Amino acid sequence: MVRTRLSSIKKGRAKLPRNLTAIRLLHKEEICELLDSSADFKARVIDGKAIPSLGKKVVGMLFFENSTRTRVSFEQAAHYLGLKTANFSAAGSSMSKGETLKDTILTLRYERLDALVMRHRASGSATLAARYFNGPVLNAGDGQHEHPTQALGDALTILERKGSLDGLTVSIVGDVEHSRVARSNAWLLSKMGAEVRFVGPRTLVPTPQHIGMLPGEVFHDLQSGIQGADVIICLRLQKERMQEGMLSSIGEYAKLYQINRDTLRYAKPDCVVMHPGPINRGVELDDAAADSERSAITAQIENGIFVRMAALNWVFGENDMGPRAVETPDKSAKKAVKAK
Numbered sequence: 001m002v003r004t005r006l007s008s009i010k011k012g013r014a015k016l017p018r019n020l021t022a023i024r025l026l027h028k029e030e031i032c033e034l035l036d037s038s039a040d041f042k043a044r045v046i047d048g049k050a051i052p053s054l055g056k057k058v059v060g061m062l063f064f065e066n067s068t069r070t071r072v073s074f075e076q077a078a079h080y081l082g083l084k085t086a087n088f089s090a091a092g093s094s095m096s097k098g099e100t101l102k103d104t105i106l107t108l109r110y111e112r113l114d115a116l117v118m119r120h121r122a123s124g125s126a127t128l129a130a131r132y133f134n135g136p137v138l139n140a141g142d143g144q145h146e147h148p149t150q151a152l153g154d155a156l157t158i159l160e161r162k163g164s165l166d167g168l169t170v171s172i173v174g175d176v177e178h179s180r181v182a183r184s185n186a187w188l189l190s191k192m193g194a195e196v197r198f199v200g201p202r203t204l205v206p207t208p209q210h211i212g213m214l215p216g217e218v219f220h221d222l223q224s225g226i227q228g229a230d231v232i233i234c235l236r237l238q239k240e241r242m243q244e245g246m247l248s249s250i251g252e253y254a255k256l257y258q259i260n261r262d263t264l265r266y267a268k269p270d271c272v273v274m275h276p277g278p279i280n281r282g283v284e285l286d287d288a289a290a291d292s293e294r295s296a297i298t299a300q301i302e303n304g305i306f307v308r309m310a311a312l313n314w315v316f317g318e319n320d321m322g323p324r325a326v327e328t329p330d331k332s333a334k335k336a337v338k339a340k
């Protein structure tokens, strides 16, 4: 009797978890599936139509770094899908008593949480969490590595404005070196057929050695970097991850790389201006660019909810692609470059 029960418990646990740790690990078909489902959830929420409930599941929200947009939109997404959330932060958890991330994740696994949404300052932490949690893990930003749901929200926003990603020129301007948003966006956009450019000072764009592993071309001059661009994604200067001496002064950075009425003249007239937030107004972009009709910044925030609904729905769905958390050297980098 006992044996039968135990074997059925084991059977119930055997299903492979589906994770969303990195855009780099997704196939183009999976990105399309996530974007279609995001658009569908958006229409349902806006039209007040029924939303299928994922019911009776508890999602752990582990934010070990500050967040407003990502955290609130994951909460909203979970709420629309009928999920419960359990909140953790570094200060309030046993990590403040010296517990390792691995032990924290194992604890949450045996507390029987159904999924984890995690933000952590260490690159690769989401992959580590996926290994030990053994259930769906959604990366809400891991160090300088990836921020997959931000890229999905940005892609949905661009699709709404431009109708397609294929063939667009997208300039990612600013602190590329420290930006997980830049990396996830570059992977997603290049897999979907866009031309990606990284624009910024030498200290803030990856070195030639690293850029070989990212799908995009480097420009140090703003004018040529945004010339003819369909979309400009401005990035925040990530001072918390910067070594001293990487910038001579904020004023000089703004003078050379700020997106404003003057510099926007180099891009296409209908160029869309984006920023993942939080914005340093007057540094990365001025008020005129941030609040103009070309700006899609508020749409990016709102779309964050719908892509996170799609992401939660996706990780709990049928898994026919196998586990996708562990980074194995794949050929997608080269394929992505060729896809341009």
Ligand code: MLT
Binding pocket: 141, 147, 150, 180, 181, 235, 236, 238, 276, 277, 278
């Ligand atoms: C992030 O968490 O990476 C943000 O969305 C962008 C930023 O912090 O600059």
